[in-house]
Amino acid sequence: VNIAASSQDQNFSYIPERSAWKLSPDAAYVHITGNETIGGIEYHWIPEVSVPLVADVSSNFLSKPVDVSKYALIYGGAQKNVGGAGLTIVILRDDLAALTPPKTPAMLSYAVQAGDRSMFNTPPTYAIYIAGLTFQWLKRQGGLSAMAERNLAKAKLLYDYLDQSAFFLSPARKSDRSLMNVTFTLKNPEFDADFLKGAKDRGMIELKGHRSVGGMRASIYNAMPVEGIERLVSYLKDYETAHA
Amino acid sequence: VNIAASSQDQNFSYIPERSAWKLSPDAAYVHITGNETIGGIEYHWIPEVSVPLVADVSSNFLSKPVDVSKYALIYGGAQKNVGGAGLTIVILRDDLAALTPPKTPAMLSYAVQAGDRSMFNTPPTYAIYIAGLTFQWLKRQGGLSAMAERNLAKAKLLYDYLDQSAFFLSPARKSDRSLMNVTFTLKNPEFDADFLKGAKDRGMIELKGHRSVGGMRASIYNAMPVEGIERLVSYLKDYETAHA
Numbered sequence: 350v351n352i353a354a355s356s357q358d359q360n361f362s363y364i365p366e367r368s369a370w371k372l373s374p375d376a377a378y379v380h381i382t383g384n385e386t387i388g389g390i391e392y393h394w395i396p397e398v399s400v401p402l403v404a405d406v407s408s409n410f411l412s413k414p415v416d417v418s419k420y421a422l423i424y425g426g427a428q429k430n431v432g433g434a435g436l437t438i439v440i441l442r443d444d445l446a447a448l449t450p451p452k453t454p455a456m457l458s459y460a461v462q463a464g465d466r467s468m469f470n471t472p473p474t475y476a477i478y479i480a481g482l483t484f485q486w487l488k489r490q491g492g493l494s495a496m497a498e499r500n501l502a503k504a505k506l507l508y509d510y511l512d513q514s515a516f517f518l519s520p521a522r523k524s525d526r527s528l529m530n531v532t533f534t535l536k537n538p539e540f541d542a543d544f545l546k547g548a549k550d551r552g553m554i555e556l557k558g559h560r561s562v563g564g565m566r567a568s569i570y571n572a573m574p575v576e577g578i579e580r581l582v583s584y585l586k587d588y589e590t591a592h593a
Numbered sequence: 594v595n596i597a598a599s600s601q602d603q604n605f606s607y608i609p610e611r612s613a614w615k616l617s618p619d620a621a622y623v624h625i626t627g628n629e630t631i632g633g634i635e636y637h638w639i640p641e642v643s644v645p646l647v648a649d650v651s652s653n654f655l656s657k658p659v660d661v662s663k664y665a666l667i668y669g670g671a672q673k674n675v676g677g678a679g680l681t682i683v684i685l686r687d688d689l690a691a692l693t694p695p696k697t698p699a700m701l702s703y704a705v706q707a708g709d710r711s712m713f714n715t716p717p718t719y720a721i722y723i724a725g726l727t728f729q730w731l732k733r734q735g736g737l738s739a740m741a742e743r744n745l746a747k748a749k750l751l752y753d754y755l756d757q758s759a760f761f762l763s764p765a766r767k768s769d770r771s772l773m774n775v776t777f778t779l780k781n782p783e784f785d786a787d788f789l790k791g792a793k794d795r796g797m798i799e800l801k802g803h804r805s806v807g808g809m810r811a812s813i814y815n816a817m818p819v820e821g822i823e824r825l826v827s828y829l830k831d832y833e834t835a836h837a
């Protein structure tokens with residue numbers, strides 16, 4: 350594995366520009382993660398590369414339209430925007446299934462799975478059923494373009510407040526901010542526990558950031574209505590007024 | 594793979610005696626399937642072998658007590674007696690995880706999965722939740738001993754009727770009959786379609802046998818109450834009286 354680019358120097362808070370990537374000329378593929386839930390950063394562009402592009406889209410699939418023709422393979426767990434954990438979505442270019450290495454276990458072989466229309470084994474039926482209901486719901490919402498607009502508006506509400514706040518900070522680089530996972534910190538981390546307790550009292554849970562970075566994280570996937578964001582911003586305002 | 598024993602000579606309707614097995618002395622393990630859903634046969638004994646014994650228990654796990662100490666590894670899909678498809682139960686002897694061959698994909702490595710307490714990946718949470726509810730239900734029923742008694746009584750109702758019938762046949766050898774999947778045929782298969790239609794009219798579906806053997810198959814897993822068997826036997830009687 351060649352790590353072609355990293356933002357470790359700034360705590361994984363941005364996506365290095367394409368021009369800074371040090372790609373191996375003989376790479377079999379380039380792998381990116383469309384949205385990174387810990388730092389709260391997201392690709393808002395598709396990198397141009399001369400080898401197959403593979404993307405983990407677990408945490409932003411179905412949050413916006415995706416031009417699948419730009420990718421050799423995209424894959425993602427269902428548990429963010431699709432349905433229940435235990436189902437994985439894979440979309441791959443037809444010719445790639447044939448590249449399955451010898452001795453690949455059948456369950457992990459795209460050739461076998463594609464050949465059996467994803468039913469080589471008994472598939473996770475309930476998770477597929479729920480995914481079907483989600484797809485129907487997405488259509489009723491106006492499809493992925495409408496979801497993209499809604500997700501942008503939701504995230505903007507929150508980032509706009511954070512950007513003008515003197516009490517809260519938003520660590521992710523503006524151009525790379527995730528629309529799914531909004532990370533923020535309190536300037537004074539001594540308030541962290543109290544802030545989380547107050548949030549819970551107002552019915553807002555799971556706001557604690559990943560243990561590797563600390564701070565806060567608001568996960569606002571498709572299922573989060575704008576009213577949820579409004580309630581959070583309202584709490585941020587109240588909390589800042591009371592403690593700033 | 595060495596097929597140590599087979600009942601292909603009689604359409605897979607029995608389990609060859611242990612004394613007839615031709616085992617490889619240097620085998621890594623011996624594999625059996627605890628219950629076979631197509632022919633409708635089931636192990637009511639545990640074979641003695643000198644190498645690790647591995648059993649697929651997908652279709653009779655939790656139908657009766659199991660002495661796990663007799664096996665090196667048992668495994669099964671959850672979708673019969675446990676819960677939703679997409680969850681697999683594996684119980685293996687501690688020392689076997691270390692035998693994972695090099696280059697085994699992490700998702701298929703028992704060493705990795707055991708090391709991470711089955712949470713190497715995001716596990717199929719809903720299927721696990723449903724399995725937990727099933728376990729609680731099993732305890733309320735009196736546990737696996739009570740389930741074994743109930744399953745025996747359920748199957749006996751059906752087999753007893755089939756055994757005295759001159760119209761229906763039960764192809765599986767009596768000593769190997771499955772308590773989970775009761776296979777039977779009509780002496781005159783010309784009645785098959787009519788029989789299935791009549792069953793459907795009485796609210797009994799999925800009675801058609803596997804396409805590879807034809808005939809009928811009543812799957813009477815833990816979730817099937819004795820009333821379901823009584824209704825089926827009542828229909829068999831009525832049908833036989835009307836058509837014999």
